[in-house]
Amino acid sequence: MHIAEGYLPPAHAAAWGVAAAPFIVHGVRALTREVRSNPESTLLLGASGAFTFVLSALKLPSVTGSCSHPTGTGLGAILFRPPIMAVLGTITLLFQALLLAHGGLTTLGANAFSMAIVGPWAGYGTYLLVRRFGAPLMVAVFFGAFVADLSTYCVTSVQLALAFPDQGSGVMGALAKFGSIFAVTQIPLAVSEGLLTVLVMRLLTQSSKGELTRLGVLTRSAAKRHEEADAR
Amino acid sequence: MSFTVSRNTKINALLLLVVAALAVLPLALGLGDHKEEPFTGADAEAETAITELQPDYEPWFSPLYEPPSGEIESALFALQAALGAGVLAYYFGVRRGRRQGEARASAKASEAAVVAETAAGSGSTAAGDKDA
Numbered sequence: 001m002h003i004a005e006g007y008l009p010p011a012h013a014a015a016w017g018v019a020a021a022p023f024i025v026h027g028v029r030a031l032t033r034e035v036r037s038n039p040e041s042t043l044l045l046g047a048s049g050a051f052t053f054v055l056s057a058l059k060l061p062s063v064t065g066s067c068s069h070p071t072g073t074g075l076g077a078i079l080f081r082p083p084i085m086a087v088l089g090t091i092t093l094l095f096q097a098l099l100l101a102h103g104g105l106t107t108l109g110a111n112a113f114s115m116a117i118v119g120p121w122a123g124y125g126t127y128l129l130v131r132r133f134g135a136p137l138m139v140a141v142f143f144g145a146f147v148a149d150l151s152t153y154c155v156t157s158v159q160l161a162l163a164f165p166d167q168g169s170g171v172m173g174a175l176a177k178f179g180s181i182f183a184v185t186q187i188p189l190a191v192s193e194g195l196l197t198v199l200v201m202r203l204l205t206q207s208s209k210g211e212l213t214r215l216g217v218l219t220r221s222a223a224k225r226h227e228e229a230d231a232r
Numbered sequence: 233m234s235f236t237v238s239r240n241t242k243i244n245a246l247l248l249l250v251v252a253a254l255a256v257l258p259l260a261l262g263l264g265d266h267k268e269e270p271f272t273g274a275d276a277e278a279e280t281a282i283t284e285l286q287p288d289y290e291p292w293f294s295p296l297y298e299p300p301s302g303e304i305e306s307a308l309f310a311l312q313a314a315l316g317a318g319v320l321a322y323y324f325g326v327r328r329g330r331r332q333g334e335a336r337a338s339a340k341a342s343e344a345a346v347v348a349e350t351a352a353g354s355g356s357t358a359a360g361d362k363d364a
Contacts, residue, residue, distance in 0.1 A: 005295045006294060007291055010292060043323055047323035050318075051320060054312075054317050056312075057313035061255060061258040061263075067274065098297065099299075101305075160281075167285070177285070178281060182278065188258075192251045195250055202247075206240065
């Protein structure tokens with residue numbers, strides 16, 4: 001659930017736009033480089049963007065008695081690294097802002113910053129960290145996607161708290177308020193997103209070993225093990 | 233390929249089941265009952281919170297296009313999900329087709345090799361017969 005159109009004061013909206021712009025420009029460069037040097041990856045890039053499209057259209061009920069939707073940015077961040085998700089995530093946000101009146105053009109910078117930049121980076125960082133501890137691939141994928149989803153909405157809460165501090169308790173008071181709306185609602189959805197990302201990654205390890213090995217998600221020995229497991 | 237359900241498929245089905253349970257449980261347990269309007273969007277709740285925190289705040293920009301009704305909006309959301317699901321399904325379909333094609337090609341190649349071998353083998357026995 002993104003910040004609605006017009007719901008950030010102009011100065012804040014502009015500041016988040018300025019903050020997000022370099023990441024998106026860098027992402028566009030990374031994307032064109034990837035497509036140019038590995039034309040065969042275009043199909044998987046499309047699938048990663050499609051995953052974001054599906055998940056951010058799914059509004060799911062949560063334990064707080066309200067609804068929100070996952071982001072789907074963890075998968076692409078793990079596969080293609082975060083800069084590319086800055087582009088794919090922003091495209092999804094733009095679609096929703098233009099056609100669905102969900103999110104908005106004035107809040108696009110802030111929403112891109114949370115969903116297309118912080119989410120993918122936090123998720124990717126978590127994925128790398130969990131892998132470094134020697135955890136199995138799917139455990140790292142789960143936590144990467146979980147963190148990508150949850151951190152997005154934590155950033156949204158901070159953005160709103162900065163723009164609308166509480167009269168008495170200031171930014172922290174407002175953060176508690178927005179956090180209880182966004183972040184708490186998001187916890188079970190982040191678990192769902194983690195599980196769905198694991199599901200897609202499992203299907204990918206079965207169907208696209210070569211690609212995953214090239215992207216460094218599977219090592220050569222791991223790809224071989226999967227092959228043997230499939231043969232059995 | 234056999235018709236017994238593989239371990240892989242079972243795990244995948246279980247993952248989907250847990251996701252479905254996570255979505256249904258809040259509804260089944262009535263976790264929205266304490267609200268006047270249960271299961272509204274978190275973004276709408278945030279708008280309410282903003283008006284509570286700063287009653288004089290007015291949104292200074294409105295969406296260029298707004299779906300005229302809830303039905304149109306849900307149609308557009310369904311379209312978004314369908315587009316995404318379509319591309320994903322296309323991806324996995326292409327991959328599967330490619331793998332099947334490769335498997336068939338390699339099966340054909342090894343079959344041809346076996347035929348060639350037996351042909352060569354029978355040729356040599358025939359030659360042997362002539363010698364004897």
